Amino acid sequence: MPGKDSDINGSKPASEAVDVLVVGAGPAGLMAAFALARAGINVKIIDKRPVKVAAGQADGIQPRTLEVFKSFGLSDRLMKEGTQLHVAAFYNPSKGGGIELTDRVPDVTAQDTNFPFEVTLHQGAIEAIFHDNMRDMGVEVSRPVVPLSIEVDERRVEDPEAYPVRVVLRHVGSGDDDEDNGRETEIVNAKYVLGADGAHSWVRKNLNIAMEGEQTQYVWGVVDLVPDTDLPDIRNKCAIHSDNGSCMIIPREGDKVRLYIQLDGKDIIDGHGRVDKTKAGPDMILDVARKTLHPFTIRTPESYDWWTIYIIGQRVAERFSFHDRVFIAGDACHTHSPKAGQGMNASMHDSYNLAWKLAHVLRGTARRSLLRTYELERRQYAQDLISFDKKFAKLFSGKPYSELNLDGVSHAEFLKAFQTFGGFTSGLGVQYADSDIISLRYQHLAKNVPIGRRLPPQPLLRAADSRPVDLHDFLVSDTRFKLLVFTGDTRNPEQMAKVGVFAKAFITTPKPEPSSSFFAEFSSSAALRKVFDIIPISSEKKRTIKYNAIPKLLWEHWSKVLVDDVEMSGRRGGRAYEAFGIDAAGAVIVVRPDGYVATIAPLDGISVLSSYFRAFIKPI
The missing domain is CATH 3.30.9.10 (D-Amino Acid Oxidase, subunit A, domain 2)
Structure with a gap:
């Protein structure tokens, strides 16, 4: 008889090592594989279905998800192929029998978004957007493939170079027989595994994670x-x-x-x-x-x-991870009714939350403790979702x-x-609680920008050419933290001096002893830019500002120096400081790679920012 790792002919199965193995190629799995591949991570994704979804399944994309698609450069295709929903109509019993129109209201009540509507498109078409873009990066879904066993070597889970998760896979036939012994097996040694394999998740069951509800x-x-x-x-x-x-x-x-x-x-x-x-x-x-x-x-x-x-x-899973080496996402860890359009959206946001954290840990730019915040944030969200769903479904x-x-x-x-x-x-009101990566201390410096929530859009101008832009245009999903430096009025010499002092903290001069500036501990400016994207936003007027008067240490390209002023037509912009609640002294808003506000610091608060990032980021 062949051994447990032998195929039907008794030969040793193929083996490969990957950074991340994703089990399940639905929306949650595809979002994870796409985001990781885009970040340069070695990812493998498998699915037991012989073909991708062709029709039906989930179909609603909420405003926050549209913002995420835009941050990846995927929203144009989604908008072209999908249908926009702007109105919600309500029908109720009429006195004469049957139903009658009672009301029409905006489908999306939140207005602090560039997408004040839903978009509907069947799940197969949404998945095709990921498939096509992943293919351009050399990543394809392996199918039909089923996992047979998963083992985690608990002695090596803290070793950053180890591949402690061992998964045996079987390539099955095109039918429904998952036990097709005539097909080859494969061993995957992974640093991390994500189970995005649906409500009946094989990964969850094999980790003995219970669903509560x-x-x-x-x-x-x-x-x-x-x-x-x-x-x-x-x-x-x-x-x-x-x-x-x-x-x-x-x-x-x-x-x-x-x-x-x-x-x-x-x-x-x-x-x-x-x-x-x-x-x-x-x-x-x-x-x-x-x-x-x-x-x-x-x-x-x-x-x-x-x-x-x-x-x-x-239902919600009792936990979302195992030793922070195997994770579950989407329907594998929470199930609810589809009437509020949260299933596919919540699933993709699980993966979106996890992907940037995995990318930083795998690159060596973050400590593994960062991964603990996935369960902390997304399980609380799932519990809130179930609480909402119970009320909404009952109504x-x-x-x-x-x-x-x-x-x-x-x-x-x-x-x-x-x-x-x-x-x-809509996804726009999701709030993550105070944690290692959410610090509420200086909320008063930008009182209208809730820390722990996604940063709202805001019209601005490019300082160099007064071209209208939106702040969300700069929140690209590239795994970098965005440091939005609200410099104040750069025409004021005293304010400009403060900006100059702040900028010097980004001079990378590695020393044997830690610097008072965390940013100075990076090996080079190029290494620093791999983790941080710095965007200065001045309150000076467009008629006087000189973009290149802003210290070069605070911008990597002329197009990333912004000014809070109205566009030439006089119709839009010019109220960012007021809208965000930032006074003339300025402030620094730290935005996480997933678009959520992580913390706020004073313009002279390099020590505050250094303390915040030292907790989980490692200079390279």
Whole structure:
């Protein structure tokens, strides 16, 4: 008999070493593999499915996710292929029977974004954006491949050069037989592994990580189709409460729409509490939809694009990592209802949070302690998400208020929840707590920029040519920390002297003893620039500012010297200091590689910044 590491012919299987092995090529896995490959990390990604998703699955991209796509240079394609949702329409029971239009409001209530809308596009098309860009970097998904075993050598987990995670893989056939013994096996020795393999995660189960939470009684059907209907809001997002149940309508790319339909469930749930799809189908879902949409009509299409039925489950994994060497992300560590459009978004933000931290640790520019903040931040977010989802799902699935049901959910109650939770559902209101990488001490220096939240956009001008730009244009996802140096009025000699003193802290002069400036401990200016991107923002006016009067130590290219002034047309810009709550003395805002505000320091606070970064960054 062959040994456990032998293939069917008894020969030794192939072996390779990688920095990161990603298990699962859904949105969470692809975001991780793409971000890591873009950062120059040796990454391998596998998936058990023989082909990528072609239709259906998740489809909503929230504003914060659109900002992230822009930071990677991926938003143009997403906007071109997807459908924008600007309006949310609400329908409720009418006195004459059936439903009627109650209200129309902005779909996204938050306004501090350049993307005040959702974009819908089926998951396969979203994944294709990652696939195509990864291919350009020489990374392809290996499929169909299933993991057979995973072992972590706990004696070597603290060794930065070690590959302590050993995973045995099997390349299977194109069918569904995961135990196809006629296929070859492969051993991957990895420094880190990410399990992004869905709600039934193999990685999570093999690490004995429990899911905590419960399954609700809410059963929903989903169907994608090109509708033939007289509903006037079919091209708007619709939240519909009727005496027959609830429905959500999501316009999709082209002429398609997605219908979420509340089902009774008693005829399609088996004895184990699972959905029996043999007892249901898209026609049955559409028949329920007709009753919910009455008096409006919707005809049966010639074909359906995709359909499914699910029971809402609300669970969070008890932990998100194992020795900070194996991590889980996305549905592998949190499950919830899809009505608020958080599943795919939350999954990709898990990976986005982890990828830059892995990149710094693997490059040797950060201590491994940085990786602990992944679970700290994303598990708390997942718990908050479940708490929100319980309230939202209950409101959405509850019976509507009517003369016959005075205890039902009123439109005012549902609309209030919709608007109150807007910051959360859009992703723009996510806040990370005080930690090793979030320091709240100097919040008062930029009182309108909450530390721990993503930095909002802000119109500015390039100092050299007065070209209008947005601050988000400079928050590129390149794994670097952005030091936004609000210099104050650089026409003022005293203020300029302060700026000069600050700039000298970035003169890299390695010494045997640690410098009072953390930044001076880097081996060279080039090494410093691999970790930090410094962007000065002056409050001087465009008519007098000289971009090259700003110390050269504070900018790497002329296009990165900015001025807070109105554009030549006089219509936009000129209020950044006021909007952020920064006074004439200036301040330094530190933005993490994922766009979140990490800390704020005074302009003469090099010691503050040095203390902050020494806790987890290593000069190179």
